[in-house]
Amino acid sequence: MTTRKHILRTFVIFVEDRPGVLNRAASLFRRRGYNIESLNVGQTHVDGVSRMTVVIEADEDSARRIEANLYKLVNVLEVKEITHEARIERELALIKVNAPPERRSELMQVADVYGARIVDMSSNSMIFELAGSPDRIAGLKQVLGEHGIQEMVQTGSVAMSRGAAPPMAHLGHRPTDLEIQ
Amino acid sequence: MSVLPKELPTASNEPQHPVPTDALQALAQQRATFPDHRGEVLSGAQIMWESLLREGVEVIFGYPGGAIMPAYDAMIEYPIHHVLVRHEQGGSHMADGYARASGRVGVCLGTSGPGATNLVTGIATAMLDSIPMVAITGQVHAHLLGSDAFQEIDITGVTLPITKHNYLVTRVEDIAPTLREAFYIARSGRPGPVLVDICKNAQQDKAPFVWNDAAPTLPGYRPVHVPKNDDIAKAAALINSAKRPVILAGQGIIRANASDLLTQFAETTGMPIAMTLLGIGSFPASHPLNLGMMGMHGEAWVNNAIQESDLIVAIGMRFDDRVTGRLATYAPYAKKIHIELDPSEINKNVKVDVAIIADCRAALTELMPAIQKGDRSSWMGRINSQKGDSAVRDIQSLPDSGKLFAAHVIHDLWRATSGNALVVTDVGQHQMWEAQYYKHDAPRMLLTSGGLGTMGFALPAAIGARFARPQADVWVVVGDGGFQMTACELTTLAQENIKVNIAIINNGYLGMVRQWQQFFYGGRYVATPIRSPDFVKLAEAHGLEGRRVTTRAEVMDTVAWAHSRPGSVLIDFRVEQEDSVYPMVPAGADLNDMIRRTPSPGAVAAVENTPNTAGLPSQHNPIFETGEDE
Numbered sequence: 001m002t003t004r005k006h007i008l009r010t011f012v013i014f015v016e017d018r019p020g021v022l023n024r025a026a027s028l029f030r031r032r033g034y035n036i037e038s039l040n041v042g043q044t045h046v047d048g049v050s051r052m053t054v055v056i057e058a059d060e061d062s063a064r065r066i067e068a069n070l071y072k073l074v075n076v077l078e079v080k081e082i083t084h085e086a087r088i089e090r091e092l093a094l095i096k097v098n099a100p101p102e103r104r105s106e107l108m109q110v111a112d113v114y115g116a117r118i119v120d121m122s123s124n125s126m127i128f129e130l131a132g133s134p135d136r137i138a139g140l141k142q143v144l145g146e147h148g149i150q151e152m153v154q155t156g157s158v159a160m161s162r163g164a165a166p167p168m169a170h171l172g173h174r175p176t177d178l179e180i181q
Numbered sequence: 182m183s184v185l186p187k188e189l190p191t192a193s194n195e196p197q198h199p200v201p202t203d204a205l206q207a208l209a210q211q212r213a214t215f216p217d218h219r220g221e222v223l224s225g226a227q228i229m230w231e232s233l234l235r236e237g238v239e240v241i242f243g244y245p246g247g248a249i250m251p252a253y254d255a256m257i258e259y260p261i262h263h264v265l266v267r268h269e270q271g272g273s274h275m276a277d278g279y280a281r282a283s284g285r286v287g288v289c290l291g292t293s294g295p296g297a298t299n300l301v302t303g304i305a306t307a308m309l310d311s312i313p314m315v316a317i318t319g320q321v322h323a324h325l326l327g328s329d330a331f332q333e334i335d336i337t338g339v340t341l342p343i344t345k346h347n348y349l350v351t352r353v354e355d356i357a358p359t360l361r362e363a364f365y366i367a368r369s370g371r372p373g374p375v376l377v378d379i380c381k382n383a384q385q386d387k388a389p390f391v392w393n394d395a396a397p398t399l400p401g402y403r404p405v406h407v408p409k410n411d412d413i414a415k416a417a418a419l420i421n422s423a424k425r426p427v428i429l430a431g432q433g434i435i436r437a438n439a440s441d442l443l444t445q446f447a448e449t450t451g452m453p454i455a456m457t458l459l460g461i462g463s464f465p466a467s468h469p470l471n472l473g474m475m476g477m478h479g480e481a482w483v484n485n486a487i488q489e490s491d492l493i494v495a496i497g498m499r500f501d502d503r504v505t506g507r508l509a510t511y512a513p514y515a516k517k518i519h520i521e522l523d524p525s526e527i528n529k530n531v532k533v534d535v536a537i538i539a540d541c542r543a544a545l546t547e548l549m550p551a552i553q554k555g556d557r558s559s560w561m562g563r564i565n566s567q568k569g570d571s572a573v574r575d576i577q578s579l580p581d582s583g584k585l586f587a588a589h590v591i592h593d594l595w596r597a598t599s600g601n602a603l604v605v606t607d608v609g610q611h612q613m614w615e616a617q618y619y620k621h622d623a624p625r626m627l628l629t630s631g632g633l634g635t636m637g638f639a640l641p642a643a644i645g646a647r648f649a650r651p652q653a654d655v656w657v658v659v660g661d662g663g664f665q666m667t668a669c670e671l672t673t674l675a676q677e678n679i680k681v682n683i684a685i686i687n688n689g690y691l692g693m694v695r696q697w698q699q700f701f702y703g704g705r706y707v708a709t710p711i712r713s714p715d716f717v718k719l720a721e722a723h724g725l726e727g728r729r730v731t732t733r734a735e736v737m738d739t740v741a742w743a744h745s746r747p748g749s750v751l752i753d754f755r756v757e758q759e760d761s762v763y764p765m766v767p768a769g770a771d772l773n774d775m776i777r778r779t780p781s782p783g784a785v786a787a788v789e790n791t792p793n794t795a796g797l798p799s800q801h802n803p804i805f806e807t808g809e810d811e
Contacts, residue, residue, distance in 0.1 A: 016401060019349075024341060031342050061528050068525035074346045074366060077401040 006059050008037055010089060010159050013052040013070060014077040017043070021075045025052065028069055034058065038091075038156030049077065053158045082161050089159040092130070093137045094119075098148035099126040107147065114140045125150055202651060204262070209239065211260035219392050225353040225384040226255035229317070232360040233261060235392055238288050240648045242266050242275035246292025247332060249319030251384035264644070264677060267669035269296050271641035273303020274667070276314050278605060278642030281628045283649035284438075286313045286367050293319045294332030297378070298339065302635060304374045305343040309632025310459060311432065313372035315363050316340075323351040323380040336378050345373030353386040362397045370404025371523045372436065406522060408539035408547045415535045416494075416518045417551035423492035423516075425560045426452045429475065429504075432459035432631075433497015433522060433541045435624040440464060442545035443496065449549070451557040453564060455483045457498045458616055459631040466600075466620035472564065476504040477766045478613040481775055482567035484766065487512050488773040489563075496520045497541045500530040501632070506772035520544045574763065574778045577618075587611055587686045587756045589733045591618040594656065594684065597740035602626070603653040605646055607639035607663035610692035613762045615658050637666030643681050644674060654744070655680070661687040661713045668719070674749050675723045682743045683751040685716055688758045696761045700776065720751035727751040 015021045022041055029036050037055040044051045058066060063081055070079045099107055099121065107126055111118050114136060120127035130140050137154060218231055229252055233241070240262045245253045256263060266272035269291040276287030291300050297318040307314045320326070321333040337347045346366050348359050356379060363375040420426065434443050440463050447454055447470045454464050455475040464471050472483045484506075487493065493515045498504070505511045508530060517533040519526075520541060527536040537544045576588045591614050594602070600620055605628045606612045612629055621627050628646055630638040639659040647655050664685050674681055695709040720727030726746055730739050730753070743750045763778035 020337070020341075023338070027341050061532070064527075065525050065529060068523075068527070071401075071403065072345075072523070072525060074399060074402045 006057050007083070009056055009058050009063050009081055009083040010087070010157065011052075011054045011056065011066065011070075012080045012082055012159060013054060014044070014079075015050050015052060015073075016075040016077060017048045017050045018075055021050070021073075022052075024073050024075065025054075025070065028073065029054075029056070032066075032069060034062075034066060040156040040158050042158070053156065055157050080161075082159060086162040087159050088162065089133060089157050090131050091134055091137055091155050091157050093128075093140070093152065093154040095128040095130070095141065095144055095152045096120075096125055096150040097128065097144045098124065098150060100124060103147060107144075110140070110143055114143075116140060205239075205648075205651070208260040208262055212239065215260060218390050221390055222387050223390045224251065224255060224387050225356050225379070226251040227258070228353065228356045228388065228390050229360065229379065229384065230255055230259040230261065231390055232357045232392065233288065234259060235394075236360065236364045237285065240264060240279065241288045241290055242272040242279075242645065243290030244269050244272060244292070244296060246294075246296045246319065248293035248321055248381050249290065249296070249317075249379075249384075250292075251381060252290070252317075252319065252379070262648070263290075264648070264673065266641070267672055268667070269299035270302050270637065271644075271667050271670045271673065273300045273314070273316060274306065274635075274638050274641035275645035275648075276316070277303055277307045277310075277312050277638075278628055278645030279649045280307070280312050280314055280372075280645075281310075281642070282603065282625055282646035282653070284436075284625070285649070286315055286364055287645060288315050288317065290317045291319070292332065293321055293336070293378075294334045296332075297334055297336035300376075301339065301343065302633075302637075304340055304376065306630050306633045306635040306638060307374040308343045308345070310630065311372050311436070312374065313367040314374040315360070315367050316344075316374060316376045318376065318378045319384070320349065320378045320380045322382045324382070326351070326380070336376065340376045343374070344376050345371075347376040348378065350377060350379045350383050353383045353388040354391075356383060357390065357392055358397070361393065362399065365397050366399075366402065370402075406524070406538045406540070406543075408537050408544045410547075412535055412537045413544075413547045413551055416520075416537055416548060419492055419516050419518060419535060420450060420452075420494065420548075421553045421555070423452075424557075425486075425490045425514075425563075426450070426492040426494060426557065427472075427486050427490040427515075428452050428454040429457065429487075429493060429495040429498050430454050430460040430463045431457045431496060431498025432463070433520075434460060434463035435497075437497065437522075437541040437543075438624075439497075439542040439545055440624055442542060442549065444468070446545055446549060446552065449552055450555040451561070452494070452555070453486065453557070453561060455479070455487060457501070457504055457631070458612075458629060460498060461616060461627050462621040462624040463497075465622040467622055470561075474616050476501075476772075477506070477768070478617065478762050478764065479766075480568075480617070481571050481764050481773075481777065482564050484764075484772045484775065485567055486564045487515075488771070490515045493517045494520070495531075495533075496545070497522070499523075499526045502530070502768070505530060506766045506774070507769055510771045512772075573780045576760075576763075576778065583732060585731060585733050585736075585754065585756050586760055587614045587688070587754070588618050590684065590686060590730075590736055590754045590756060591615050591658065593733070593736040594658070594740055595619045597737050597744075598654055598656065601654060602656045603628070603646055603650060604656045604658055605629070605639050605643035606657075607659040608634045608636045608693075609660045609663060610688075610696065610760075610762050611658055611660045611686035613693075614686075617762075619658075636660075636663035639663060640667050640674075640681075640683065641670045643683075644670060644677070644679070647679050647681055655682065657681060657683040659683065659685055660692060661685055661689065661716075662691045662711050664716075665711075665713065671719070671723045671725065671751075675725060679749065680747065681749045683720075683749065685751065685753050686756055687713065687716070687753050688756050688760070689713070690758060692760075693762070695759070696765075699759070699761065700765070701767070716751055716753040725749045725751060727753065729753045729755065731755045 035057040040053045116130035119129045272289040276289035280287035321330045367375045519533040520537045643657045691709040717727035764775035
């Protein structure tokens with residue numbers, strides 16, 4: 001039985017690398033009123049194939065329809081929901097924080113605890129770089145907030161299932177039957 | 182009981198309604214012997230027409246302009262008939278009407294900017310009703326893209342949510358493969374409109390004409406779905422054990438040419454069939470298992486049958502809100518089977534127990550061997566027993582008081598055309614009366630804008646249909662409001678010298694809105710009284726003939742007159758001004774919670790308040806309880 005619960009769901013979408021593909025996907029999400037938490041697009045190791053990671057709040061039925069609607073886009077090659085799979089999910093954050101000389105050692109300890117790197121330092125600031133789960137980034141942001149954040153940038157999630165990948169044969173040919181259910 | 186005049190003229194001799202066939206036949210011959218230009222260096226414009234020929238295009242509906250001029254300049258070299266429309270919206274509806282009437286891809290053509298945006302309503306109409314269409318637009322020179330050049334508009338951006346797919350072509354080499362893909366996508370799977378925007382430089386530049394007859398390779402496009410054995414078995418089990426089943430037949434049956442299988446399925450199982458508006462014709466109206474149209478203006482017995490059913494088999498339909506009424510109380514006792522080609526429609530509005538994702542023909546083919554013969558005569562008897570009450574309320578049963586009711590016009594049109602007309606309706610009250618009173622026995626004989634509900638659709642769509650079906654008796658049934666939205670296409674009709682019969686159901690109001698104002702807005706008729714020109718004189722101004730009809734006694738004679746005339750005619754039927762379409766399920770109300778027509782004083786109100794099944798609400802007037810603006 002399907003669940004009516006609305007949870008954050010992670011979709012991995014392989015698309016043809018063509019002009020306007022991101023626009024088509026974004027237009028679909030907007031038009032159908034899907035509640036996007038984050039969206040990330042980038043290249044893959046296969047020429048002409050891009051990979052999107054989209055986090056959407058949805059219940060089980062909606063998730064199936066999101067998949068089905070994505071498949072209706074001609075340039076979408078494959079859609080996988082990996083919410084319930086063991087996976088690595090990462091976001092990247094760059095945080096520029098106030099760092100007067102007397103605070104530097106304390107801030108370096110913070111970096112240590114969170115596994116963040118300090119990638120730039122000036123007389124009065126430091127830039128933290130952290131790749132991690134959304135929770136960890138939120139934690140670091142809170143701690144650094146006490147020191148005064150000057151600016152911050154954060155990507156959406158990118159995600160990958162653990163273990164060996166299924167063959168990417170689907171990216172090269174057209175299946176005749178859609179295993180959608 | 183009958184109030185019809187004793188002796189009615191009949192359509193004794195089948196009317197002939199030719200398109201100017203000589204010219205079209207000459208073009209058809211030229212197409213058959215058209216030389217092969219593959220490998221030759223051609224302009225992009227020539228490549229466009231070569232590609233259209235290879236896709237089987239025989240007629241195209243368009244309007245020239247700056248950015249599409251190279252294509253127009255090359256057009257005269259090619260044996261494709263061009264219909265000069267008066268507004269690009271008309272062109273898009275003509276392509277749509279051509280597609281609906283023929284099952285083939287309809288093609289319209291326009292220039293950049295306003296030419297392209299004028300197509301938008303027709304493209305959206307085709308999208309909502311899954312109609313195969315290719316719209317070609319000119320675009321400014323590629324090096325001007327994004328510069329707000331004269332008549333530049335981002336039409337691929339504009340039409341992104343209302344096309345199945347669209348393309349911007351900037352290079353001549355891409356024209357042929359793109360058009361090949363566009364036609365393939367438009368007609369395969371769940372059909373839909375595809376727009377191809379071609380830059381002027383691509384039309385002007387030259388390249389070798391390369392054409393690949395094989396289906397295009399589109400790695401992400403999956404139009405074919407094979408029914409799964411497991412789903413078929415589950416569906417068959419539900420069907421074989423159902424006591425009170427109803428089939429809901431939609432347009433998917435017509436698209437898949439599956440009417441024969443549907444008939445076989447219904448007759449084997451003894452299951453009654455209710456139709457969606459677009460499903461009308463998928464199953465003969467005269468068949469005893471055909472209940473008629475369901476939904477907001479469906480007959481009472483149809484909606485009651487759905488609400489009382491224990492199994493719904495929905496085939497090629499999508500549970501539109503006009504069909505279901507309030508979802509929470511929809512068919513509460515029924516298990517539901519959904520046969521549908523588009524997986525994204527499954528569980529969208531109505532949660533179903535079994536989904537068979539496949540084309541209707543494939544699904545019914547697989548299903549038939551698993552189906553047991555069934556006798557559902559007691560269930561049919563129960564449904565039929567409710568028809569008496571409806572007959573009493575039927576406007577047909579009103580005594581002829583000298584007034585002309587739209588229902589009379591439609592009913593008599595049906596008689597006078599022997600039920601064989603290809604009727605193209607607009608949107609509104611007349612559309613619903615047509616669906617209720619014109620009994621269509623064959624597919625593709627009623628063309629109407631269902632999903633988008635586009636006023637102004639009828640006249641241009643009928644022109645398109647005329648080219649698809651040169652021998653059909655084409656009738657436009659249109660309201661006085663909708664007719665005026667695209668009345669400019671009368672000139673197209675005259676210029677093309679083709680025969681289309683136009684019946685304007687003229688009540689002096691935007692009738693459906695007026696009806697809602699009467700029911701739900703305290704009778705305040707705001708902006709619904711509409712003044713019209715003298716339609717007969719308007720026809721005459723276009724060199725067409727027109728007549729006005731004000732009494733029922735004249736209807737049959739006037740239809741016969743229309744048949745007798747060689748050219749297009751317009752009939753202005755001056756009908757009762759404030760009549761309403763009954764029954765009516767107010768938007769958001771339970772499907773069996775209908776506003777009913779009060780039985781006429783003379784009629785025998787024998788079956789007042791048909792008994793309902795236990796547990797279902799008894800009938801009451803829901804006007805003041807559930808009317809809401811949706």
